[in-house]
Amino acid sequence: MGPKKYDIVVIGAGIIGLSTAMKLLERCPNLNVAVIEKNATEGTQQSGHNSGVIHSGIYYRPGSFKAEFCVAGRASMTKFCEENEIPVWTCGKLIVATDAAGEERLTTLEQRGTENRVEGLRFVDQDEMSEIEPHVVARKALYAPGTGIVDYRNVTAAYADRVRNSGGQIFFNTELNGSKRVSGSTILETTAGDYETANVINCAGLHSDIVAETMGVNTGLRIIPFRGEYYKLRKESEHLVKGLIYPVPDPAFPFLGVHLTQTMKGWVEAGPNAVLATKREGYRKRDFAFSEFLRTITFPGFWKMGLREWKTGVWEINRSLRKGVFLKSLQQLVPELTADDLAGTGSGVRAQAVDRSGKLVDDFRIEQSDGAIHVLNAPSPGATSSLVIGDYVADMAEKDFSLSPVVSSAVS
Numbered sequence: 573m574g575p576k577k578y579d580i581v582v583i584g585a586g587i588i589g590l591s592t593a594m595k596l597l598e599r600c601p602n603l604n605v606a607v608i609e610k611n612a613t614e615g616t617q618q619s620g621h622n623s624g625v626i627h628s629g630i631y632y633r634p635g636s637f638k639a640e641f642c643v644a645g646r647a648s649m650t651k652f653c654e655e656n657e658i659p660v661w662t663c664g665k666l667i668v669a670t671d672a673a674g675e676e677r678l679t680t681l682e683q684r685g686t687e688n689r690v691e692g693l694r695f696v697d698q699d700e701m702s703e704i705e706p707h708v709v710a711r712k713a714l715y716a717p718g719t720g721i722v723d724y725r726n727v728t729a730a731y732a733d734r735v736r737n738s739g740g741q742i743f744f745n746t747e748l749n750g751s752k753r754v755s756g757s758t759i760l761e762t763t764a765g766d767y768e769t770a771n772v773i774n775c776a777g778l779h780s781d782i783v784a785e786t787m788g789v790n791t792g793l794r795i796i797p798f799r800g801e802y803y804k805l806r807k808e809s810e811h812l813v814k815g816l817i818y819p820v821p822d823p824a825f826p827f828l829g830v831h832l833t834q835t836m837k838g839w840v841e842a843g844p845n846a847v848l849a850t851k852r853e854g855y856r857k858r859d860f861a862f863s864e865f866l867r868t869i870t871f872p873g874f875w876k877m878g879l880r881e882w883k884t885g886v887w888e889i890n891r892s893l894r895k896g897v898f899l900k901s902l903q904q905l906v907p908e909l910t911a912d913d914l915a916g917t918g919s920g921v922r923a924q925a926v927d928r929s930g931k932l933v934d935d936f937r938i939e940q941s942d943g944a945i946h947v948l949n950a951p952s953p954g955a956t957s958s959l960v961i962g963d964y965v966a967d968m969a970e971k972d973f974s975l976s977p978v979v980s981s982a983v984s
């Protein structure tokens with residue numbers, strides 16, 4: 573039997589791959605679309621291990637993809653969840669400054685958020701701050717009432733249903749490990765046999781750089797995995813957090829700093845930090861994959877980043893290993909918290925692209941190659957923005973792949 577034939581194969585059944593497949597099928601219902609996923613179900617990686625926040629778009633450089641996609645993404649995500657009966661809670665977010673330097677950065681943040689047209693964003697006085705979050709102690713606070721929470725595992729599952737209901741196919745336990753171009757088509761070699769397709773969309777998250785390389789594309793980027801570790805608050809301590817409490821982030825990094833978040837998963841999370849992971853899907857401290865670690869340390873950008881940011885790296889490792897140090901970061905937000913309030917743990921691993929100069933790529937990065945589109949950097953707020961990213965990639969596909977009935981029937 574020859575390879576299965578498709579118009580488009582999407583690699584990765586995370587929230588971005590499935591949103592993309594869904595958007596393609598909404599536009600071109602006759603398109604023969606397959607999604608291949610190496611794991612046994614959808615959303616097992618970043619899409620199933622995140623903070624669950626529907627961000628409102630405050631942090632991102634005005635005019636960037638992140639700023640535009642996040643603001644539009646919040647609205648579309650909230651609407652999608654309402655339409656699909658996925659529980660969402662618009663609980664609001666308080667960003668707090670506890671020292672003079674933080675106050676100054678908070679002012680800059682407010683200007684940024686206002687420029688990005690974040691709905692309802694405003695400074696609150698001490699009385700209102702105490703009303704919103706009675707256990708916070710801070711010098712200044714910025715409030716984003718439109719920020720919400722959702723369980724993105726539910727959203728990812730709903731996208732998968734939509735893909736199937738629109739005629740798309742999702743193949744699990746199917747890992748891409750080779751590819752070749754043969755007279756205008758691509759043969760994808762997977763653990764479940766070959767797939768022949770006119771076009772490919774790489775949404776492989778933590779492995780997107782490897783998938784691009786497999787397809788002969790040198791992106792100049794490397795995914796460096798950063799584990800984010802959480803504590804959970806004890807049930808009896810959950811009253812200390814009403815909604816979302818964040819510090820003012822360090823503008824040098826794309827990470828938001830350890831925060832306190834209500835979740836739709838039934839607990840309150842404290843974290844995540846950002847520690848270099850020695851395995852791409854390394855959810856535990858002891859997880860190590862020699863070949864993946866080698867890929868990290870043989871990339872010139874890794875050493876350039878390390879030389880510049882080693883102090884932050886050492887500080888993060890210290891905070892990861894010592895609960896007391898983690899607690900101190902949380903006490904900056906809610907001083908009443910004690911070590912006894914922190915019970916269980918959890919983690920996620922961020923796919924952060926780094927370039928050859930050692931710069932952490934801040935914005936979403938989506939590139940095109942012959943017969944393919946690659947989503948190369950889609951960290952937070954990627955889940956919030958997933959519907960908008962899906963639309964953007966579908967737009968690109970329509971143009972780059974010249975999607976038309978001719979293409980639709982070419983290989984199917």
Ligand SMILES: Cc1cc2nc3c(=O)[nH]c(=O)nc-3n(C[C@H](O)[C@H](O)[C@H](O)COP(=O)(O)OP(=O)(O)OC[C@H]3O[C@@H](n4cnc5c(N)ncnc54)[C@H](O)[C@@H]3O)c2cc1C
Pocket residue numbers: 583584585586587588589608609610611614615616617618619620621622623624625626627746747748749775776777778779780783800844919920921922923950951952953954955956957
């Ligand atoms: C700790 C943490 C907290 C976050 N918090 C938030 C938040 O609060 N709000 C927000 O908006 N965003 C948040 N994010 C970001 C968000 O989770 C991501 O932007 C989003 O999940 C990215 O989705 P994805 O589909 O690109 O990646 P993934 O979910 O990682 O999916 C990629 C898929 O590709 C598959 N795959 C990889 N290689 C192959 C291969 N060779 N063959 C077949 N399949 C393959 C993987 O198994 C995986 O299922 C957070 C992320 C982390 C890690």
